[in-house]
Amino acid sequence: EPEVTQTPSHQVTQMGQEVILRCVPISNHLYFYWYRQILGQKVEFLVSFYNNEISEKSEIFDDQFSVERPDGSNFTLKIRSTKLEDSAMYFCASSVIAGRRTDTQYFGPGTRLTVL
């Protein structure tokens, strides 16, 4: 069964550094998402992406965040200048473009980001 994959599984960085989290969505999926889960808190939506542009974004997704589909397979989340509070598990998800009523999101294993 096709799966969403994410790399790296764990990223440690210094505060103020840039990080790029990578995702390979399921191959025939066209809608992509990023979520995050701070330890002990709920999974929170960050952004959705379709047709090479952001479709929806949350209040969390401020100017320090950006997303990109650099090629036909990867989907990336960049954090320009990491803060301590960015430490979290980041999940990528994808779904087939379909009517909203039948859209199911499939999740990757997550990247644990630790900001020191």
Next chain:
Amino acid sequence: AQSVSQHNHHVILSEAASLELGCNYSYGGTVNLFWYVQYPGQHLQLLLKYFSGDPLVKGIKGFEAEFIKSKFSFNLRKPSVQWSDTAEYFCAVRSGSARQLTFGSGTQLTVLP
């Protein structure tokens, strides 16, 4: 804004016991409802989903959930749990025209052998 509540944070059961995990949401319009499971060390996997039609939906591994619109609820059930059901269970809701999912806080289920 949509909110999702899972009132049970940690549930401990013995094998063969019946399970019911609660999920309530706040949005009064059209919703799509999901239960995801996360086994230790693994990614979120879809257990079941409700879009429309029969409010009783069946998912994988013997799980089912019932959508009760009047109660804004989508509770997860399994008649007889197994040790391998030990995992964290997340309820998620998509509301209105949005594509984003709103998650509950999760319920950690521990099944004792």
